[in-house]
Amino acid sequence: MRPIHLQTSSTGFFHHSLDPGQYILKIEVLNYLPQSLEITVMENESSWHEVILHQPYSLTGSRMFVAFLTAFILLSIVFYFLYTSFQTWKWSSKHEGFERVPLSDIDFGEESDDDILDLRTIKP
Numbered sequence: 476m477r478p479i480h481l482q483t484s485s486t487g488f489f490h491h492s493l494d495p496g497q498y499i500l501k502i503e504v505l506n507y508l509p510q511s512l513e514i515t516v517m518e519n520e521s522s523w524h525e526v527i528l529h530q531p532y533s534l535t536g537s538r539m540f541v542a543f544l545t546a547f548i549l550l551s552i553v554f555y556f557l558y559t560s561f562q563t564w565k566w567s568s569k570h571e572g573f574e575r576v577p578l579s580d581i582d583f584g585e586e587s588d589d590d591i592l593d594l595r596t597i598k599p
Contacts, residue, residue, distance in 0.1 A: 502526050 479498075483489040495518045503509040507528040514524060534542075 500524070500526075502528065504528055506530060 493516045495516050497515050500512040
């Protein structure tokens with residue numbers, strides 16, 4: 476196979492007649508990733524091939540900084556709202572002690588609360 480060098484117009488289109496056979500087209504453009512395309516040319520037939528070239532992606536320092544800054548801000552917002560939601564829940568409020576709740580509404584007269592709750596002594 477012999478190499479054929481073609482140049483396109485500014486729009487990227489070109490037309491070129493090839494003899495029947497198999498060809499490998501290698502498309503190269505400055506600042507784009509090259510592509511190879513294998514084609515077979517048949518006699519008395521035309522073919523149409525569309526090739527899309529892509530620019531290489533590079534993660535520069537400024538793009539990396541913007542990505543980290545965005546991630547930090549989003550995580551800060553999420554953790555702030557989680558923190559504030561935990562503070563408003565009832566179970567997270569701090570109690571300074573326990574409150575003694577009476578066992579029943581019956582007035583036991585002279586007996587003190589300690590005597591009522593003392594299970595070691597049984598009164599007749």
